[in-house]
Amino acid sequence: MNLTPVRIAVAGAALALAACATQSPRNAKEAAPVFSQPRTTDHRGGDDLLSGGLGLAGLRALTPPAFADAGHPTPVELRRRALWSNWRGIADLAPGGGYGELYGTIAPIAGREFSAFATVAGANQPHRVLVQVPDAFDTGKRCVVVTASSGSRGIYGSIAVAGAWGLPKGCAVAYTDKGAGTDYFDLDAGQGVRADGTVGARGEPLAFDPATTATSGVAFKHAHSKDNPEADWGRHVKQAAQFALQSLDAAFPAAAPFTFDNTRVIAVGISNGGGAVLRAAALDGDWLDAVVAGEPNVFVEGARPLYDYTTQAALLMPCALLHLQNLPQPPLTAQSVPLWTQRCAALKAAGLVEGDDTVAQARSAYEAMKASGWTDQALRAGALSVGFDLWRAVAVTYASAYGRYGFGDMPCGNRYAALGTDFAPRAATAAERAAWWSDASGIPPGAGVHIVEQNPTVPLTTLQCLRAMWTGNDADAARVKQGVAETRAGLPREGLPVVVIHGTDDGLIPPAFSSAPYVRQAKAAGRDVRYWEVRNAQHFDAFLGLPDYGARYLPLLPYVYEALDRVDAHLDGAGSLPTDAVIETTPRGVGKALTASDLAMPR
Known part of the structure; x- marks a missing residue:
């Protein structure tokens, strides 16, 4: 090179x-x-x-x-x-x-x-x-x-x-x-x-x-x-x-x-990237020719923002999952049940759920989440985020970002460091430090960097503190809520083709809180937005290599590629844009290879 x-x-x-x-x-x-x-x-x-x-x-x-x-x-x-x-x-x-x-x-x-x-x-x-x-870029067809x-x-x-x-x-x-x-x-x-x-x-x-x-x-x-x-x-x-x-x-x-003016520009992204391209679609000017957004983290007026449902899930979902049957494996649900049972008891002691035993407490947590818009499909797929501690990881980072806090001022006393075998903060090694850029996901824990809490032995303390920055009214809560308000998406430019694709089983960014209200608002304003809802698709294609997830769920990427193909053909004058569809897929089952009929791609 x-x-x-x-x-x-x-x-x-x-x-x-x-x-x-x-x-x-x-x-x-x-x-x-x-x-x-x-x-x-x-x-x-x-x-x-x-x-x-x-x-x-x-x-x-x-x-x-x-x-x-x-x-x-x-x-x-x-x-x-x-x-x-x-x-x-x-x-x-x-x-x-x-x-x-x-x-x-x-x-x-x-x-x-x-x-x-x-x-x-x-x-x-x-x-x-x-x-x-x-090297094969065609200057005659600039894209x-x-x-x-x-x-x-x-x-x-x-x-x-x-x-x-x-x-x-x-x-x-x-x-x-x-x-x-x-x-x-x-x-x-x-x-x-x-x-x-x-x-x-x-x-x-x-x-x-x-x-x-x-x-x-x-x-x-x-x-x-x-x-x-x-x-x-x-x-x-x-x-x-x-x-x-x-x-x-x-x-x-x-x-x-x-x-x-002389170069075709198509924007595409998934998850936060999907939210980003929808935000780009709302900017002034006609610099974009089309947008495809998969499972977008997008917030519009009247919807639930990520910080709201993340902090709720961080608190309640471990307990609520005990109410559901047939959860996907892994994460290691059997090993998690004792921890989820402890969470139910802690929530009851804090007055956040009702019930005198774990069964009743789990039902109370489940009903609270259902009442706020969670579906059973999203809750089941959300077991993955519980098992890998994603809710806490997202909440800690986003609270700091939304409130524009610096390293030493993070909300709820959180910070980040490498940890020793005794779980105490330590300096990172040269090898750990050298690999962060290539190996990290951008939000710890991961790549040897961990969240360091003020009260690590009482996890509910941190989670309640983070939740209060959405439900409370003090100065810290006002900072975070102001930051969330700054992320609200506007309408796409008039005449700009936009295709939104979302799995109905998404347990990290449920479509009920993101894509669905965005599409409704855009359509009500007369914008050219098409919506594909994909049955049996959750948020993480990368975890479909886990046998039980692969047996239950379909990947979302093929639908993103297909939407891009349709949009590109439309811009060439050689095809029509996708129409709204609820795509009735077929899970491939245990030990079977994915087939085209499983995907049920709209034609």
């Missing part, structure tokens, strides 16, 4: 000036963003754009690609491992799951990557932008697929969504980590992450350096930037698209300029 930062820096500076002079009419009122620390890398031979040379077999490997020197991995090694981590975090790659056979591809695609940092107006910290330009990472993942967090669809079609693919990502900062060592993913010292140009005098623990951008990045998700997406146009100017100077 050849690194040529000087060449791209010069080109980027020239193109920033050119962009100001050649603004198309539809964004003439908007100044071109300034991109910093630009770099370009070549990816050919054994280091392709989609998998870094790993291919399907390498991505299926149970262990990540090794570093030659664990404490000092190279940028090439870090990138390959980040691709491995992000593919496995999003897609079902297990044999029999259908990837690469019924849908999707991981074919090697040669090309270049252009990357930089961008900052939205008013932000303290930058977000990463990256553009993959395949950009712009996307945002799912969850809080790093810059490759949508590789399985946008890259896997756009690159084989010869489109450039633009990514943003939308102000979150895996640019962790080690306060013990005073070290953070450089543009190329390697570790650098405070004082060097870094992706994230928290504004704190603390000297112990781990800080990361989503929780500690003081920016409430979710408020700017749409602007992050647009800046990624603008960086794509500038990168194409640099890649193909003879065909420049690339503008929103």
Whole structure:
């Protein structure tokens, strides 16, 4: 891989000036963003754009690609491992799951990557932008697929969504980590992450350096930037698209300029990335040609925001699940039952449920969740989030982000650190620190970083505190609720085709709290929004490799790819947009390979 930062820096500076002079009419009122620390890398031979040379077999490997020197991995090694981590975090790659056979591809695609940092107006910290330009890009049919990472993942967090669809079609693919990502900062060592993913010292140009005098623990951008990045998700997406146009100017100077007027731009994302592209759809101007959003975390007036139902689930769901039969395995429900029973007793002692025994307490918790809009399907699939402690992880990070708290000021006394065998905070090792950028999901616990609570032996204390920041009225609650209000989505631009896809069994972002109210509001306003509801699909394709989940649930990615195909054909004048549908799928059952008839793709 050849690194040529000087060449791209010069080109980027020239193109920033050119962009100001050649603004198309539809964004003439908007100044071109300034991109910093630009770099370009070549990816050919054994280091392709989609998998870094790993291919399907390498991505299926149970262990990540090794570093030659664990404490000092190279940028090439870090990138390959980040691709491995992000593919496995999003897609079902297990044999029999259908990837690469019924849908999707991981074919090697040669090309270049252009990357930089961008900052939205008013932000303290930058977000990463990256553009993959395949060698097969057709300057005669200019297309950009712009996307945002799912969850809080790093810059490759949508590789399985946008890259896997756009690159084989010869489109450039633009990514943003939308102000979150895996640019962790080690306060013990005073070290953070450089543009190329390697570790650098405070004082060097870094992706994230928290504004704190603390000297112990781990800080990361989503929780500690003081920016409430979710408020700017749409602007992050647009800046990624603008960086794509500038990168194409640099890649193909003879065909420049690339503008929103002469280049097709389709936005796609899932989960938080789906929410981000819907937020982009509401921005002024007609710079987008179409949007596809899968299982989007989107909040509209009258709906339940993520923080509300997450903190409720963190408290009540472990107990409520004891009321349900036929829960999916794993997580290890049998081992969890004693802990869930203890949770019921603790909730009763706190006056949050009723009943004199576990059966009655579980029924009380279940009825409270049902009364607030949870379905049995969402509760069953939510067992996964309970088993992997996702509700607490999300609540701790988002409380800090929404309230714009810094590292030492996090709500409810929470912070983050590596832990020793005695579960006490300790300094991270060089090897742990070196792997954060490639291995982390963007929200601890994970990759050796853990949540450190003030009262770890009384978990209800932290959860009640976090819940009170939504239900209460003190100054901290006002800060968090103001941050949530800043994330409210607007209507998509009139005439913009939007396709929303959501699994009816989603237990992390239930459609009743997100897609359904968004679609209703948009349709009521006369916007061109189509809605696919997929039966027997939950939130995490990546967990379908677990036998019981694969037997019960269908992947959502094939429907996202199909919607993109339909949208692309419509823009070519060769097909119609999807119509609203409730897709009646068939679970494949235990030990069976996924088939096309199971998917029941609308035709």
